[in-house]
Amino acid sequence: MKYVGAGGAVGLAGCLGDEPADDNGEDPGENGNGTEPGEELPDQELYFAQVKGPLDLDPIVANDVPSVQIIGQLYDGLYEYDLGVGIDPKIASDQPTVERDGTRFIVPIRDDAEFQNGDPVTAEDVIHTVRAPYEEETENAAEVDMVESAEVIDETTVQFDLEFPYGAFETTLVRYVVNESVRTEDREAYNVDPVGSGPFQLVDWDQEDFATVERWDDYWDGDRIGYPNLARIEFDPIEEQTTRVTSLQTGDNDIIETIPPQLYETVRGIEDATIDEEPGVGYFYLAFNCGEGPTADPVVREAVDYVFSMDQAIENFVEPAGVRQVSPYPLSISEEWDFPIDEWGDIEHDRDLDAAEDLFEQAGVDWDYDWRIIVPPDDMREQIGVSIGDGLQNVGFDNVEVQRLDWGTFTEAYQSGDEDDFNMYTLGWSGSPDPDAFAYHLLSQEVEGVTNGTFHDYDEASDKITEARRSADREERRQLYIEATTELLEERVHLPAYNLQNSYGISGRVDDYHAHPISSVTRVFSEHNNVSVE
Numbered sequence: 001m002k003y004v005g006a007g008g009a010v011g012l013a014g015c016l017g018d019e020p021a022d023d024n025g026e027d028p029g030e031n032g033n034g035t036e037p038g039e040e041l042p043d044q045e046l047y048f049a050q051v052k053g054p055l056d057l058d059p060i061v062a063n064d065v066p067s068v069q070i071i072g073q074l075y076d077g078l079y080e081y082d083l084g085v086g087i088d089p090k091i092a093s094d095q096p097t098v099e100r101d102g103t104r105f106i107v108p109i110r111d112d113a114e115f116q117n118g119d120p121v122t123a124e125d126v127i128h129t130v131r132a133p134y135e136e137e138t139e140n141a142a143e144v145d146m147v148e149s150a151e152v153i154d155e156t157t158v159q160f161d162l163e164f165p166y167g168a169f170e171t172t173l174v175r176y177v178v179n180e181s182v183r184t185e186d187r188e189a190y191n192v193d194p195v196g197s198g199p200f201q202l203v204d205w206d207q208e209d210f211a212t213v214e215r216w217d218d219y220w221d222g223d224r225i226g227y228p229n230l231a232r233i234e235f236d237p238i239e240e241q242t243t244r245v246t247s248l249q250t251g252d253n254d255i256i257e258t259i260p261p262q263l264y265e266t267v268r269g270i271e272d273a274t275i276d277e278e279p280g281v282g283y284f285y286l287a288f289n290c291g292e293g294p295t296a297d298p299v300v301r302e303a304v305d306y307v308f309s310m311d312q313a314i315e316n317f318v319e320p321a322g323v324r325q326v327s328p329y330p331l332s333i334s335e336e337w338d339f340p341i342d343e344w345g346d347i348e349h350d351r352d353l354d355a356a357e358d359l360f361e362q363a364g365v366d367w368d369y370d371w372r373i374i375v376p377p378d379d380m381r382e383q384i385g386v387s388i389g390d391g392l393q394n395v396g397f398d399n400v401e402v403q404r405l406d407w408g409t410f411t412e413a414y415q416s417g418d419e420d421d422f423n424m425y426t427l428g429w430s431g432s433p434d435p436d437a438f439a440y441h442l443l444s445q446e447v448e449g450v451t452n453g454t455f456h457d458y459d460e461a462s463d464k465i466t467e468a469r470r471s472a473d474r475e476e477r478r479q480l481y482i483e484a485t486t487e488l489l490e491e492r493v494h495l496p497a498y499n500l501q502n503s504y505g506i507s508g509r510v511d512d513y514h515a516h517p518i519s520s521v522t523r524v525f526s527e528h529n530n531v532s533v534e
Helices: 065-074 123-135 180-185 187-192 241-249 261-268 298-306 310-317 331-336 341-345 353-363 379-395 407-416 436-443 459-469 474-490
Strands: 044-050 079-081 087-089 097-099 104-108 147-154 157-162 200-205 211-215 230-237 255-257 273-279 282-288 322-324 371-375 400-404 424-430 494-507
Touching: 044 241, 065 200, 065 211, 065 230, 123 147, 123 157, 123 180, 180 187, 241 255, 241 261, 241 494, 261 273, 282 379, 282 436, 298 353, 298 379, 310 322, 310 379, 310 494, 341 474, 353 379, 371 379, 371 407, 379 400, 379 424, 407 424, 424 436, 436 459, 436 474, 459 474, 474 494
Parallel strands: 044 230, 044 255, 371 400, 371 424
Antiparallel strands: 079 087, 097 104, 104 157, 147 157, 200 211, 211 230, 255 494, 273 494, 282 424, 282 494, 322 494
């Protein structure tokens, strides 16, 4: 997804025809490390420990970070993020031309791109890539539902007409291009045996477990930007944090992702290893079931806010791996859009059990009520849930359950809106560098039961989020986001919690790997870097 920094229209950088120099001023054709076309390619292997295993390898349906991290090796994008939040053309040959007051985007595409089965990457493939998530009603549909129509202008030009002037459409075009003919012949088969155009090919994988990719020695763009140093990458999930860090210490893995807060000093103490981290474009939060049960009452939600201290929970369980966040927007977006984060920071309460008890009494909540807080398999999010559970018990409720669920069960539960499934849940979201990526996907009623499990009835706030999405006027959008967000925070649909650093423990044997602000971007080979292993 999703998934920085600048909001709204992110300026597209670079032009293929210009042969841009990399960050060191070197010709990208040499790729900074000598893997020029025609040379014998290095035979290097990288072992990479993920937090979870991949679920899907079809970009049209993939909606989780581990899957997209691997997809990024197998597919090239229409546009791609550089090492930061800039956007480079890849299958596209240049930046899009914008017409009709921001409702028409004309995208030029390269005529030499090729899939790993030898098929050319066509204009039809690009259109299918953008349209399919909506047409097939996948969980990514909301990312592209503003596209009203798409048309092949000629073999190297496609045109997208939007229903409204969506200000963040450039980031929407950061998508991995799929092979339409192979995919539509058998979508289920494509998800497990994909055909991409990226610099690596899939060798083997097991859903929710490992994935092995190997360098595609006939990579279509190799003559221009060179080839990966890495001949092979082994991705393995290690959910248990200490085991993940130990695997770096023992040399079983060269890179591990997500350093847990209590193990920062351990990683810093590993000889010949470093931590590289970037503030992520993300948001972690507690959400209430506003549709059913006692938390449908805003008085009860405020009482829950009083039973614990979010500040203390973040200090105890998240720092230094992350920082406190007081709104749905990462600090980089809030600063760029001049959002009132001080005002929003004053909305949440600190711990006050007397005030909580008074509000529960006022709302008439049965003290024998069976509370259910669900959390995904993640220690930090579980600790937030446990902190609230402890607070509820401290104020007088005996029947409190904090349930850690596997991802599939957790997702199904919070999407149900059923009081029997949950009263509260903790979750995180990685977005793109625009407020819409967070406001719309997490708080709009239009995505209720998909990415928004709150089922709130604040129609006016939801309408403002939709209106902001459909406006090309940045100041109008800013004001709408402020009004909608302020209301939803005051009504405690969410309790914002924290944002994480995207952190990696990296062996000294590894060179040129960089943490990326977008957590789903694992860049081992690009125009800007080429990871190598001694």
